[in-house]
Amino acid sequence: MKLDSAVPSGPIETKWDRHRSEMKLVNPANKRKFRVIVVGSGLAGASAAASLAELGYSVHCLCFQDSPRRAHSIAAQGGINAAKNYSNDGDSVWRLFYDTVKGGDYRAREANVYRLAQVSVNIIDQCVAQGVPFAREYGGLLENRSFGGAQVSRTFYARGQTGQQLLLGAYQALERQIGLGAVKMSARTEMLDVVVRGGRAVGIVARDLVTGVISTHSADAVVLATGGYGNAFFLSTNAKGCNVTAAWRAHKRGAGFANPCFTQIHPTCIPVSGDHQSKLTLMSESLRNDGRVWVPKTAQDRRPPSEIPESDRDYYLERRYPSFGNLVPRDVASRAAKAACDSGLGVGPGGLGVYLDFGDSIRRLGKSTIEARYGNLFDMYKKITAENPYEAPMRIYPAVHYTMGGLWVDYHLMSTIPGMFVIGEANFSDHGANRLGASALMQGLADGYFILPYTLGNYLAQAGNSQAKEDQPEFVAAASDVKARQDRLLGIRGKRSPDSFHRELGKLLWDKCGMARNAAGLKEALAKIPAIRAEFWQNLAVPGTGEELNISLEKAGRVADFLEFGELMCRDALVREESCGGHFREEHQMADGEAKRNDADFSHAAVWEYTGEGKEPNLHKESLTFEHVKPSTRSYK
């Protein structure tokens, strides 16, 4: 596997602009002859499918949901960053670039991040033109807020539903192209394999989730916009259907998987309430602007929070990080909550929670101000917990939220399989080891609207038509692999449901490869996962057949892939002998418990190559050099 990042030469400020004017173009009359498959219809997939169709390509878009509008981008709450400097507070493309590289703990590729910051401004223009109802000032101009500890106000938002509104903008652009006949849309369709012919990605195998029909689709390029793998942990803030299947099957066909151990644990989620829990709900981190995090000073203090006097409370973030206080980045806040709970200070059922207290803010600003800022979040909290956060502090605990790792891509967003592009959360490129708030929406739309439409054309102009057809042996073989695997899942007829295996795997990953990892725990997980996988293939229960809508079969296929992927995640965490961003190795910490990065040995993206069933994967490294943002210790004290 050869890793060529293909970053253009020249000063970082002009790389993208110059490269754009040098990339090859496809003749407008020839564009419709190129067939592009886009898998996934979230912010990245929908924006790419719509933009490519507008350019004239023949686009086929698939999603497993019943409508492209339901992709999980829709659940993003907080906002989207852009270096507009509308607030006149000194923001710039450079500053957004700098913050993102630093926030990612120096594990992202500088050139990609700079380009992301550059196109961020175009995204806002595009979305406003589409009719996205961003928050506005009384004068009618767009309102910005500071988010996730940023020192400038560069976050655009639409109440607590920014992801929904941005996705509806992209969805409507996509539906417009579907109506014009420029995009063929297949909803309730799941990609189950990628077809590689002559070293080039030329199509996919997909299953119609209603009829069960397995079909093959040839193309000139394949775009994966299939999201992250956070559901490997079973409990996460992802939607129930989010999965690693498309990315994993592509990995098994030759796509390098980069930094799988980089997962983001979001500090402010509603704690688990029982064994029935099916997912975790995020409470926007904007709450930390006015809420104070604390735990009782003594372990096992069972008094209700209102009866614990100030002198018996530990506002540990304010104590440990006086300059950033409650607004420290996500990874820091999450680890601090874990540390408090590990030492027995946690609150609520099972001691897995900390208080997020609005009492002081309500006294200072009045209930109505707090209600105007966070009313919908308070209502959501009350609905789920039956507790009133205006009267008692919220209980929160960290949960898996986002995955920075993903399929490796070069500057053109192309994976190690030529012709297969990966965009949005599914790729690895822009967030390093930790993503800053309001940057996921920015990256998804940057990739789909403003980067892929150029780089894909550049590829097609040079690679030409693939001449792929569904009757070629590679398609027949891939479809028969998919069918054989499905028959195997259906044929076990054991006793345990797919969910029961998924929960078992998820708990193991959370315990051993979650907020804090160590070599002993990771080795233990690496020994246990194959055993769970072995039982899965002997004792799985999937009722029904493959020729119908079969939710157990869908889940079983996804869990089977998580059971393979989980192992790679632990392996990656084991060899990365340092702490950086969301990856905290207990062996590598400062005397005060802060993360200790090792730039001498680990300033690289770890890219894994699949070598076959039961074989050790090969590790390749893309060395990361920082010419513009010099690595320093992230300090928020």
Add this chain to the structure above:
Amino acid sequence: MNLTLKVWRQAGPSDRGRLVTYEAKHVSPDMSFLEMLDVVNEDLIARGEDPIAFDSDCREGICGACSCMIDGVPHGPDRGTTTCQLHMRHFKDGDTITIEPWRARAFPVLKDLVVDRSAFDRIIQAGGFISVNTGGAPDANLIPVPKPDADKAFDAAACIGCGACVAACKNASAMLFVSAKVAHLGYLPQGQSERDARVRNLVMAMDAQGFGACTNTYDCEAACPKEIPADFISRMNRDYRSALLKGDA
């Protein structure tokens, strides 16, 4: 608590379907309605039976995937709440709960509680957008939008496309869904150039997809988990009349 469920089971689009009774035991009040169904399904799988098929994805009330008529009410008894955010503390030990799919000609049942709502997507294809291609948009602050208009546009854009309004309506009308899209884009200056054509095309598409007419009973408003007000329907009717009077454009 222990509950008795009467659940609509239908093997496929051509099956007649029927209500089947199940016992849900040891239900925690902290469970969501769908988590309660998850537990019932785990029992069914353990017995080798086909689990109950239902749509669900985000489970935080925003994707619009979940549905279910719960005792005849879309998304159940808690107002302004999707099924995934309905918690079992709204029920009592010993209750019998009837669970059915959305019922509308335009939403055919695919299996059990899963219906096909792609008619909504086809309505949007007919004009639920502003026709701008990627690239070339002017600076976002070039066109000021009065805050009250932006807020109203947002209120309308909050629709999650779940179809509860159709399921609640005795005529299976999609007027609340369509009028919310008309209002979202119609309140904004960017949406003005296509305003007349949009409302005509959307109403035509709504009729073509087999949705019924509106008789102003406001069941849609009561059922909407996002509490979209029915005022948008009267606003759309005004827009529609005005567009018709202006004639073909």
